[in-house]
């Protein structure tokens with residue numbers, strides 16, 4: 139069987155003495171997609187920080203393409219192909235959109251033409267400075283900039299948070315088309331559970347630092363009992 143792209147096994151991790159995640163195991167295959175759901179504060183961002191190497195791992199292992207990277211420095215994980223988009227929209231305010239995109243670019247499928255294809259709005263704004271963009275455009279730019287590094291996996295931490303519905307739709311469609319290109323795997327942490335499930339193949343629900351539920355995203359979309367119990371999401375009657 140092919141080696142998974144990313145594999146966590148029995149990971150116990152947190153911030154120094156304070157343990158946040160415990161017994162977390164899952165795999166993401168090459169070009170696979172995983173939604174990570176759960177209420178506020180259950181450890182979703184900590185999971186992404188752990189994959190990047192910013193937490194203390196007390197037990198368990200993180201493997202990247204079969205290699206143990208549990209103790210590897212964050213910049214080396216990034217260079218190996220793990221692309222992380224944190225919750226804060228961290229763009230270069232005094233560079234243009236195009237300069238933001240090209241400053242860290244590395245060769246691969248996602249070049250300027252390909253990311254402008256995903257985000258036509260960035261193409262329209264290519265000469266604008268970072269600080270002239272709306273919140274939604276800044277979010278698009280942070281994602282596009284990370285894609286330009288051509289990671290093998292993209293970790294998105296609540297990319298839809300605080301955006302207007304029309305922008306949520308635009309960004310969701312870009313994420314969907316990015317996944318459909320089959321070039322980049324995806325871990326999507328989101329409070330918008332229904333959207334996250336519609337954009338991914340597999341899903342995990344985290345509850346107090348442990349995996350409470352896992353399965354195909356499509357099946358979870360139909361499981362109103364689990365969604366209500368762990369996320370407090372009440373589905374509209376079909």
Ligand SMILES: Nc1ncnc2c1ncn2[C@@H]1O[C@H](COP(=O)(O)OP(=O)(O)OP(=O)(O)O)[C@@H](O)[C@H]1O
Pocket residue numbers: 153156158176177178179180181182183184185
């Ligand atoms: N730098 C830190 N040092 C110590 N504890 C932290 C740190 N960052 C987060 N925590 C704690 O870890 C726990 C999980 O937080 P985390 O941000 O991972 O949750 P989350 O599921 O992403 O929540 P949210 O949706 O609110 O972002 C919380 O109890 C939080 O207080």
